[in-house]
Amino acid sequence: MKVVGQPLPHEGARGHVTGEALYADDLCGRFPGLLHAWPVLAPHAHARVTRLDAAPALEEPGVVTTLTAGDAPGEANTGPNRHDEPLFPDEVMFHQQPVAWVLGETLDAARRGAARVAAEYEPLPAVLDIEQALAAGSYLTAPLRLADGDVSVLESSALRFEGELRIGGQEHFYLETQAALAWRDEAGYIAVYSSTQHPSETQEIVARVLGLPRHAVTVECPRMGGAFGGKEVQANASAAVAALGAWKTGRPVRVRLTRAIDMAITGKRHPFLVRYAAGFNADATLRALRAELYSDGGWSLDLSEPIMWRALFHVDNAYRLPAVEVVGRVCRTHKTSQTAFRGFGGPQGMLLIEEVMAQAAQRLALPADVVRSRNLYREGQATHYGERVDDAERMGTIWSQLKSSSAFEARRAEIAAANARSAHVKRGIAITPVKFGISFTAQFYNQAAAYVLVYRDGTVQVNHGGTEMGQGLFTKIQQIAADTLGVALARVRVMSTRTDKVPNTSATAASSGSDLNGAAVADACRQIRSRLAAVAAGMPDGEWREFAAVCEAAYRQRVPLSASGFYRTPDIHFDPRTGRGRPFHYYAFGAAVSEVEVDGFTGAYRLLRTDILEDVGDSLSPVVDRGQIEGGFIQGVGWLTIEELLWDEAGRLATAGASTYKLPSWSELPPVFNVSLLERAAMPHVIMGSKAVGEPPLMLAISVREALREVVAAFGSGVVTFDSPATPERIFFAVQRVRALRPALT
C-alpha cells in the first residue's frame, strides 16, 4: 500500500511523546569532562573595546580557560558571505554582543568567570532604528530595484494616495535555544552536534575559525526544537565557539544559550519601514505602485539581501501590478543581525500591498474583498519580474470556494447588522489571499543530494541533506523512500543529518526541504529499485515477492545496494541587474477568512473564527501539512498582533523574555478553526505532485490584521490605518481616531 498521501503521524512522534527524542543539548551526558561556555557581554549598543583582560577569570575556581582574539588558529569571523561578524570584536556593534567566552567545569563557574573578565569600553553613537539609519546614510546594501510598466501613470490615476507603514520584527522563540556540542574526534579532528538548519555552512564556518580543511570537520544535526529560519545562519556562532573551545582544550565543550542571552544576541525577523504611493483606476483595479522598502538589518549583512529581494518579489502578493517600481535597501543599525524567519521578507512585501488594497477599498467605498478579487492574477498574466503565474486560476478557485465554505457574505451581513446594534463591541471579517514563490532566490541553493543504503535484510537507511526542525521533512522523506522502493514504512529509517554522509548541502529553508531532498531521495531509490527489478526478473519464478529475498539475491550477484541521488530545480533564473527572470519553480496559493471582535473601550480583541483553504498540491503527508498550516497561521497572527519587539533609547532589547514578549498562547487560538486542503491540486514536476507548505500559511494571518481594520472602520469613519503589529494599544488608538472623525454621535 502506498504511504505517500496517508495521514501518518510525525516520524519523530514516538520519541517526542516519550521524551526519548534527543536534541543537541540532551547529548551532554555522553561526554565526560564536558566544559560549559558563558559569554562576556558588552553593555553598550556601540562602543570601542579599549581593554579586555580575561586573566582574572582564570582565578575563579572551576574556570578552565577563556576564548579571546588570538585563540582562533583560523579566521575568527563567522559572517557567512561578507565575513563581517568577528567572533571577538574590538568594536561592539550591538548591546550584549559577546566579546569573549569563558569555559568552566560547570556553567556556574564559567558564568562567575565571565563576570570577572575586565573589559572597558569607549561608547560611540549608535544608530538604533531605520529613521536614524536613513538620516545617517547607514546601509548594508546598495538599493535593490524591481520595475515594470510605466509608473508615471500613477499621477494621472483616478484614485491616488500615498502613505507610510511600519512593520515590526519578530523573535523566533524556537523552544530549543541555540545549542552546540563539540569535541575532538578519534582522529584529532573536530566533530560538532549542532542545532542548525544548515549543517554544511556550520561546517564551513567551524573550519574557517579553526583554520582547517572541511574534511576535518563533521557536523551533525540530530533534530531541532524549532528553528523557523533562526538557525540558518545564527546557529554558526554557537557551533564555532564550542568547536574553538574543544580545539583549544582538547575537551568536549557545550554551548547552550540561555533564553535571555538567545533573545539578546540572535537576529530576528526584519522590521521594515515602507513608503508607498498607489494609483487605482475607477473600476478598483490597480494602475501603478511605487514604493521604497527599508529593512532594519542590524549590525551585519547575514541574509538581509536575499530577504529584501524576496520582499520585492512579493509586493504583488496575488495581484497583478501593471506598473510598478519598488526599491529596497537594507539599513545598518546597532542591533542584532536580523535574519531569516519563515516567509523571508515575503510577509513584509505582502503587508504593503494588502495595506494598499484595503485603503483603496475604503477610499472607493467598496468592500475590500471586491477590490482584492478584482486585482487577482488571471491566467496568462506575469509578475512584475516577468515570471508567468502558472495556475493563476487556482487562486480564483480558492477564493470562491473559501468564500462559500466560510459563508463569508452571510456572515458579513450578520456582522454589519450586529455592529449597528452594538456601540462598543463590534466585529469584523476579512478574506486575504497568499501567493508565495517556491525556490531559493539564490539559484545554486536549489540542489540536493541523498545517499540511500539498503541492507541485505531489506531494511533501509536514508541520508539526505535536509534537517528536521519539526516541519515533518523526515516523515515525508520516509514516505517517499518507502513508496519509491516499494517497501513498508517500517523498513525505512531516516538518519540524522550529517555532513559526512551528504556533503555541500543547502540550508533547510525556503519551504523547499521536501521538494529538493525528497526528489534527491526518490532519485536514489529509483536507481536501486531498477537494479533490484533486474535481479528479481532473473529469480526462479521471475517474481518480485519478498523485498528482503531480492536484496539478498542482489548482494550475492554483486549488485550494489546503495545509491546517491541528486536533484536540481530546472528552469529557474533571475538577473538582479535587469530585475527579470523566473526565480520561482512555482507558486503556492492559499486564502484565509478571519473574524475578530474588538472592545472599543480598550482595544482588546479576540479572534473568533478562521477558515483556511490552502493549495499544497497532492499532500505528501496530510497530518504534517495541516500542522504546518495551523502552526504557521498562529505564528503569523503572533507577528501581526501581539508580538512586539521593543528596544529602549540605549539600544537594549526591552522585550527580552517570554514575560515581556507576548507569544501566542492557548488563548489566542480561534474557537472555530477550519483548515482545508485544495482538492484535485496535483502539481506537475514537483515530487509526487506535492507543493511546499512551510512558509506560505504564515501570511494567511494577514486576514486577521484586515479583519481588525474592518472592525475599526465600523467604529467611525475615515481611512483606517495602523502600523504592525496591531497590538490592542494600536487598535485602541485607531478606534479613537475614527471615532473623532465620526460625523456626529446619534
Place this chain on the structure above:
Amino acid sequence: MTKVTLNVNGETRTASVPPEMTLLRLLREEFGLTGAKLGCDVGDCGACTVIVDGKTVNSCLMLAPQADGRDVLTVEGLATMERLHPIQKAFEEKGSLQCGFCGPGVIMSAKALLDENPDPSVLEIRDALAGNLCRCTGYSKMIEAIQDVARGDNRQPVGESA
C-alpha cells in the same frame, strides 16, 4: 553539597548536589533524564514541567533540595515497557507535536489536569495548560488529543506497545 533523596518515576534516587542546583538540572545532568527540557530558564515556558507529589511544577524553578523526600514523575515515567500512556498515544496519533520540544512539558501538564478533572472543557484545558508554550503547532491538535483521552478511558493505559 546537599544530599537529596527522592522518588523519581517509582525509583528511589540519591544525589549529592550544590544547594543551588535546580530540580531540572538534577534530573537532566545527574539522573540522565533529559525528557524535561530547558526552554526559558525562568519559569515562562513550561518545557521543564514535571509532576511533584501530584502537582505540576516548573522544574527550572524548584531547587533540587526542595524535592527531597518527594515523589517526582517525569515524562519518562509515563510509559511502561509495553504501553504508552493514553495521553502519549493520543499526542502521537493526532500529530499534536511538531518539533516536540514542548511535548514532555505539555504532556505532564495534561496528565495532571486529567488526574484532577477527567472531563475538562476546552476552556479548562486552555487554562490548565496556559503555562506551556508551543511555538510550532498552534495548540489545536493538542486540545483535540487531550479531549480524545478525556472521552476515552484515561485511567487504564491502553494502546500498542511502546
